[in-house]
Amino acid sequence: MNCEVCQLKELEVESFEIREVLRCILHTIVFHRALGLIRPKDIDLELFEITYVQCGEIEVEKKIDETIEHFISWIEKHPNKRSPICVSFYEVKSKQPSWFNNKQRSYWEQWYVNLNVLHQTKSPSHHSKLVMDTGEASEERSSRRTLLEQSLQEVLFQIIKFVNEKKDHVPPINDGVIYCPFEITMPSSSDSTFGMDIFKRMLHSGGHPSMLS
Amino acid sequence: MDFPENLPSSSSDMGRLEQIVSHFFPKALHIVLDSRIPSLQSRGRTRDRNLKKSDKWFNLIMGDRPAALDKLHSWHRNILDSMIIDIILIHPSHHDHAETVMERWVVQYENPLIMSPQSSDPCTRYQKVYKKAIILLRSLYAQTRLLPAYRVSRQLSSSLASSGFEMVYKVSSFSPPVTETMTEFRFSPVEVPPGRLCASVTYRSDLSGFNLGAHITLPPRIITDYVGSPATDPMRFFPSPGQSFEATSSFHGRAGRGPPPSPSERPHSWTSGFHRPPTPNQSFSPQFSPDFHCSRTEHQLSPPFSPSGSPRGSNSPRINLRPGTAPVTIPSSATFNRYVSSNFSEPTRNPLPPFSPKSTRRSPSSQDSLPGIALYKSSRSGESPSGLINHYPAHKLTKESKYDSGRFSGLLSSSGSPRFGFSRSPSRLSSDLEDPDCSCPFDFDDVDESSAGLQYSQSLDRRKTSSSISQSLPIGRKSQDAAVGVLVQMLKTAPPLRQDSSTYMASSMSGVQRQGSSVSGTESEFSMARTTSDALEELRNYKQLKDLLLSKSKSVGGATRVH
Numbered sequence: 173m174n175c176e177v178c179q180l181k182e183l184e185v186e187s188f189e190i191r192e193v194l195r196c197i198l199h200t201i202v203f204h205r206a207l208g209l210i211r212p213k214d215i216d217l218e219l220f221e222i223t224y225v226q227c228g229e230i231e232v233e234k235k236i237d238e239t240i241e242h243f244i245s246w247i248e249k250h251p252n253k254r255s256p257i258c259v260s261f262y263e264v265k266s267k268q269p270s271w272f273n274n275k276q277r278s279y280w281e282q283w284y285v286n287l288n289v290l291h292q293t294k295s296p297s298h299h300s301k302l303v304m305d306t307g308e309a310s311e312e313r314s315s316r317r318t319l320l321e322q323s324l325q326e327v328l329f330q331i332i333k334f335v336n337e338k339k340d341h342v343p344p345i346n347d348g349v350i351y352c353p354f355e356i357t358m359p360s361s362s363d364s365t366f367g368m369d370i371f372k373r374m375l376h377s378g379g380h381p382s383m384l385s
Numbered sequence: 386m387d388f389p390e391n392l393p394s395s396s397s398d399m400g401r402l403e404q405i406v407s408h409f410f411p412k413a414l415h416i417v418l419d420s421r422i423p424s425l426q427s428r429g430r431t432r433d434r435n436l437k438k439s440d441k442w443f444n445l446i447m448g449d450r451p452a453a454l455d456k457l458h459s460w461h462r463n464i465l466d467s468m469i470i471d472i473i474l475i476h477p478s479h480h481d482h483a484e485t486v487m488e489r490w491v492v493q494y495e496n497p498l499i500m501s502p503q504s505s506d507p508c509t510r511y512q513k514v515y516k517k518a519i520i521l522l523r524s525l526y527a528q529t530r531l532l533p534a535y536r537v538s539r540q541l542s543s544s545l546a547s548s549g550f551e552m553v554y555k556v557s558s559f560s561p562p563v564t565e566t567m568t569e570f571r572f573s574p575v576e577v578p579p580g581r582l583c584a585s586v587t588y589r590s591d592l593s594g595f596n597l598g599a600h601i602t603l604p605p606r607i608i609t610d611y612v613g614s615p616a617t618d619p620m621r622f623f624p625s626p627g628q629s630f631e632a633t634s635s636f637h638g639r640a641g642r643g644p645p646p647s648p649s650e651r652p653h654s655w656t657s658g659f660h661r662p663p664t665p666n667q668s669f670s671p672q673f674s675p676d677f678h679c680s681r682t683e684h685q686l687s688p689p690f691s692p693s694g695s696p697r698g699s700n701s702p703r704i705n706l707r708p709g710t711a712p713v714t715i716p717s718s719a720t721f722n723r724y725v726s727s728n729f730s731e732p733t734r735n736p737l738p739p740f741s742p743k744s745t746r747r748s749p750s751s752q753d754s755l756p757g758i759a760l761y762k763s764s765r766s767g768e769s770p771s772g773l774i775n776h777y778p779a780h781k782l783t784k785e786s787k788y789d790s791g792r793f794s795g796l797l798s799s800s801g802s803p804r805f806g807f808s809r810s811p812s813r814l815s816s817d818l819e820d821p822d823c824s825c826p827f828d829f830d831d832v833d834e835s836s837a838g839l840q841y842s843q844s845l846d847r848r849k850t851s852s853s854i855s856q857s858l859p860i861g862r863k864s865q866d867a868a869v870g871v872l873v874q875m876l877k878t879a880p881p882l883r884q885d886s887s888t889y890m891a892s893s894m895s896g897v898q899r900q901g902s903s904v905s906g907t908e909s910e911f912s913m914a915r916t917t918s919d920a921l922e923e924l925r926n927y928k929q930l931k932d933l934l935l936s937k938s939k940s941v942g943g944a945t946r947v948h
Binding site for chain 1: 444446512513516519521524526527528530536575
């Protein structure tokens with residue numbers, strides 16, 4: 173089974189928009205991979221006129237929220253770095269022993285969520301948030317917001333398209349399993365450990381050549 | 386993988402594949418309509434252990450499927466037929482309303498002429514197919530939330546009706562292509578040997594032309610205004626794509642298709658839903674089925690299909706208990722099957738012989754009488770506390786049902802649900818062009834439920850029953866006309882029961898008289914002339930009763946105000 177990779181369109185977000193945008197995207201991805209019996213939950217975004225669907229599983233929600241918090245704290249420490257968030261779906265195969273542990277993860281799908289977080293120091297429009305809003309700044313912000321909303325919708329469409337086009341690589345659903353096991357990774361606190369994470373993952377996966385593509 | 390149907394292991398792979406296909410259609414329908422039509426949203430969130438099998442299909446719990454959807458789908462018996470779901474926005478346009486198709490969802494099982502080679506292991510094939518179908522439905526579900534019509538339907542459900550907008554649906558197996566520029570999205574088909582399941586949606590991406598954001602939420606208006614207002618003409622016909630019935634088995638969420646629209650043919654008591662007090666569900670007593678939500682938009686939907694029998698089975702009592710103004714008719718799927726199979730090739734045949742063996746041919750103009758029936762029933766049951774009056778129609782109608790039009794007795798049986806009449810009307814229009822004398826699907830089976838319906842209807846909010854009166858006109862056969870004439874007389878002569886309802890009744894009745902429809906107006910006058918003697922007799926009875934009650938009340942100290 174090959175590992176399918178989907179690179180989502182990059183979004184420019186402000187720091188206060190990260191949470192909503194990430195929740196929306198991550199939940200939408202997992203919803204399409206929660207193939208067990210679920211009760212879907214519709215969630216309206218507050219900042220945008222978009223409704224996304226959650227699979228309704230509490231563990232998923234927790235995992236995603238934790239990821240988002242990690243990401244936000246990482247971004248605050250590394251303001252000028254772009255860091256993709258990677259959602260990897262894997263199968264656990266316990267029969268093949270490997271160096272590190274008995275359980276081997278076989279990754280069959282990866283999603284890269286690309287956010288470009290705009291910081292206040294970067295663009296003049298953010299400066300205006302600290303001072304009195306000029307008409308131009310607010311106009312610029314609202315047009316940026318509209319653009320972001322459209323882009324976010326495009327990303328969601330992109331997810332739906334990808335999910336539709338590629339179905340063969342999805343492993344069979346085991347009884348009782350609600351959602352395909354996944355992990356969300358992002359750059360950790362420094363670049364060097366980020367590389368180490370990739371390396372570790374590669375070893376765990378048992379050498380999928382397409383893992384890093 | 387948990388396959389909802391516990392088929393014995395010996396059952397064929399093909400059987401499971403066929404089940405996947407046959408369950409796919411109602412699930413897709415449920416997903417689409419649940420997201421677009423608030424009245425069809427599942428209200429009851431059953432606990433997981435109480436889940437019905439149907440809800441477990443494709444591992445997507447949607448909540449209890451409203452009976453309307455079950456019936457809606459029951460016409461779709463041939464899996465090779467497409468299922469086309471049109472989501473239509475009715476919006477104010479110039480001095481009237483226009484309908485625009487906002488979305489068209491198409492679900493189809495394409496069957497190739499040549500069997501595809503069965504390469505994979507049959508034991509696991511259906512599991513793979515099922516998994517892919519699950520993914521397809523997940524993406525369909527997410528897509529329904531992404532498209533612009535979702536926001537529109539949310540706006541309409543939360544804002545009040547007098548905006549002039551409403552969203553309705555139409556399900557058919559064939560529809561002419563839409564002419565407007567729409568965007569299409571095709572879901573990737575899922576191979577289900579020997580064919581494949583396909584789904585697509587064509588939608589309007591630009592809704593700026595509808596001025597949706599500009600409408601202001603107004604407080605609900607009472608029916609009296611509605612009746613007199615030319616802007617809310619209840620007799621508007623919902624134009625259908627003009628194909629003949631033979632070509633399609635279809636049904637509408639509104640008035641039906643068929644003959645060129647005439648002003649008198651819209652069964653529109655649905656629009657009255659607009660003008661009812663907001664959140665109609667608030668006025669329904671909690672005894673009703675919690676999982677069926679009668680909202681304003683439901684009133685816009687005429688039950689989607691042709692009369693096909695009474696709502697038998699577990700759904701029927703629930704349906705009858707629904708508030709009377711909810712325009713839902715739920716013929717049973719079994720009866721509808723018969724209807725569909727028999728009616729395709731012989732539209733002139735009575736589609737439901739087993740259900741109305743004694744029904745007589747009804748006149749073409751009587752197509753409009755269904756609303757009238759509903760009018761009649763609801764006003765009687767809702768308005769009068771008098772046992773005599775309530776029983777009168779019951780007895781009379783019961784007798785008449787034996788030899789009279791099935792429609793009328795159908796009204797009786799659907800006592801708490803005048804909408805039955807409504808619902809049948811449009812579907813009849815749509816399906817019975819050559820056979821306007823479709824038998825009433827309800828009379829045969831529902832007479833026994835009339836008593837429950839009567840009790841129920843008495844608990845209806847009076848405004849609602851009055852409002853339904855305002856929308857429909859008494860038209861139809863003599864017996865129905867007679868009954869309506871009697872009603873008209875009684876209501877005109879009776880002092881008000883309550884101040885507010887009397888205002889309603891007076892104006893709604895006068896509104897009825899004033900209604901622009903030439904057919905209905907003529908017929909009601911005609912019926913009244915014919916049944917004057919009946920009316921006088923009725924009046925005499927009423928007076929006697931009144932005197933009796935007055936005398937009784939005097940004897941108990943006059944504490945009760947009797948009218």
